[in-house]
Amino acid sequence: MSEHSAKELLEKSELGIHGWDLVSEGGKLKLQRSWKAKSFMKALEFFQLVAEVAEAEGHHPDLHLVCWNNVKIDLWTHSVGGLTENDFILAAKVNALHVENLLRRKASD
Template structure:
């Protein structure tokens, strides 16, 4: 794929990516370099603070939601290339509203026990905030955008949105945490399990070494 064709493809993907949730799709900070030139060293960031998506559930069946239906089908089943050891039942659970008074940040000891249920993820601390972190190496920049689109569909369905990063043109990094409690909750592990269930066939690099 030539550079020009790749850039055109990337722009098309982004247009579809933002149109998918119209009219409630958020505006992105204009200081963020969403499209680089070639293999840019500038990362693409899409955090909860910068992108706030509607937590409404999708209404399937209408013509406007055909693309969302396609994405829903894409996340069913686990690709052998992305399978990770964990609790398959966790991915069947549903995230609860983050503004619930019953939600509290779990202690690190509890998070370490829950971590066994979401293979491939690790605990990371930023400041005093405990987060779930995982990274993947994708084939190219466009495949990275496709990966993020799949994650965005799951996050929007659950009403729980992770921090998404496309760094160095082919490294996808995801941090999951609950902003309202500044830490980890069951929601974060449920979302991580659902991300583990994504079918990423054709997106990951053959040398898909995890990048931290």
């Protein structure tokens, strides 16, 4: 998927992928989003919920836990070395998870 196409998809609010950023790392386009969990254990619970959705979709993101409560997800299709529609579908499904009890009030806290 081209960067232009990816940006167009990100701008479509009806897709439910707000909060995700388009990044280029090593020439690969990725969707990326970060959150702050309430605690270390809540961060792991968050990842478990994401893992369940990812496993059901057969599409597995890169999950990062930095320090004790900073969680980050990188979405990209490893087999094509960039973004596909599946990445946007998984981003929307992650956004639809009910994780308010696991995260700090503001995603940017």
